Amino acid sequence: MNTLMRWAITHRGLESYFSSLMGSYVTVFTLHRAEPEDKSFNGISESLLERCLRYAVENGYDFMSVDEVVDTALQRKKVNRPTLCFTLDDGYADQVNRLVPVLLRYRAKPTIFAITDFIDGVDWPWDAKLAYVIKHSPLTQCDLKLGMKTHHLDLSTPRARIESRRFVTSHVKAQRLGNLSDYVATIAAACHVEIPHAAPEDYRAATWDELRASEAQGLAIGSHTRSHAVLSSLDDERVAAELDHSKRRLNEELVRPSQVFCYPSGTKKDFSRSHEKLVKAANYQGAVSTISQTSYLRAIRQNPYRVTRIGFPTKFEQFVRYSSWFEALRSKLPI
Template sequence: MSIKNAIKSGLVRGFSLPPARHLARKLASDSALIFMLHRFQDNDLAIKGHDPAFLRQCLEELRRQKYQLVSVDDIVNANLNGEVIKNAVAFTVDDGYLDHADIGGDAFSDYDCPATFYLISDFINDEYWPEDAKVKYLFESTRVKTINWQCGDLSLQTSLDGEHLRHSAAEAVVWAAKELSIEQMQLATISLAQALEVEIPAQAPSKYRPMSWDDARKLEKSGMRIGAHTCQHVTLSQEDDPSAHSEIMGSFDAIMRNVKNPSKVFCYPTGRTQDFNQRDIDILKQGDFSGAVSSAPGYFKFGDMNQMFTMPRMGMPDKLVDFRQYTCYPELFKSKIRSSIR
């Protein structure tokens, strides 16, 4: 174990002891923690993602230690009413893959945790599947051993002779493509498919299948919330005004048609601070949304109205020591110290 990890483990163990945990939770009672999840592990489909057994372990610990498991709408509504939900923890799951409903939904339901599932509406309609998923599929399927590819501002020159190299190449393209409009990304995906000598299926293959609207309704019936995540998972800051409006409101309209009580909290695709702007926030406010979650790390502070449309989320970790670093609040106090130094 490295010195850094040893210090972190010791710090978390200290905060986990009953006296320290009680004090930390009291000091952090005005802060809410929102976790962000994506794919769930499914060995039969070779999906690498969150281990459902670990998720259940975390939910069990939160219930045992009497955290309040709430939805992001609960957090927003409390803040609008000038209220505080002490020791609130919420979970969000982005995109709308089938494993979200089949695996994640069962875990959250078993622990009475009202997670919010954010859906890419054209994906759920089975009219489209996300460009980042297509890129991963292309690299998983290619037999090409090397690539020297360029399309606009995107380029890649590397060996693909091995699973690790193909995975790294896919991640590099996906990351760089966050700076593109959806039209540019679609053209790049077609170009990449030609370079890798792989045909893109019209519908997502089994590893990348979406949940259905029936699945979404079942999730809602079990206590989950369903929210909007655009029509085609675009980086909103890269879109023009009509496209941004259509992506946001078109997704929300589709969800309103298909579930009874859609979340009024939007989820920005990609979600970094540079991936959305004031125009998008204005569209949300005019469209009757009450808030929005980003992927910027941090805690939501009750009483701070400026955070309502930039709500921070923590990526769900895969180790218990990291999970406790968030839930026992040493990470919160570290961020407060950093802010005071600045």
């Protein structure tokens, strides 16, 4: 980022002029896993997260929990200062034990969206299983027959494995109606990997005790379904069951769960208007997607079941830009 650009996007006067013109907005970030020791995927390091939070505090940002963001929008209130909101998806142990403590230290009001069957030890997420299979395959190449088509998977380098993981994840996600575990099993067999019944240490879920201890220190915990199945791959009855069961488990285990739901995967293709209605019918106050835009309070008031979020970046300069009025402007442009 050049100096002029950095000056403009961090300029408080420009920011307040922009928000007086365009209305209040909040940058809601999505954080996935903490950076793994073997760097086998792009996780977030504690040092980067800390640097970003220090920048936010030093530059006068406010922090809001996602429930506060939805409430503020529904009550037609404004935000007086540029505001950030931090959410984490899935409920892995490394998120709760490594990233959440940093967020809590800065009083950043984080919310984690947990897959309740994962926390309950019933099963581990299908996308984590695929990541495990691709990481541990002894093969360098693999021909994978899915349906009528044969796909060639390159497993010869770490980079190629990342690409292959992306391919199988998006392919499986696109399958309709509940045969997800069959697809995962087919891919595991083709890659010569046996999937362990319980999640291995690298993919361990947080426990309810760990979540409760963090809840006592200010972490909010919300539903990310029971199984992590993408809603568009399920029939309505199964969607309603995922919404109800996960909500019940959170209410049984925690003091005050978040009233906001988080769509698995969460892109425009992964849920529909009718899913938004099912989320509302299950008594959630709002829902977050992974549609990558700054969230305007006016838009949340109009539809609290499609709150947009921006993926937390792996570079500090990107964090500065994503948190700025410039990104809020970009979110208004038809690109």
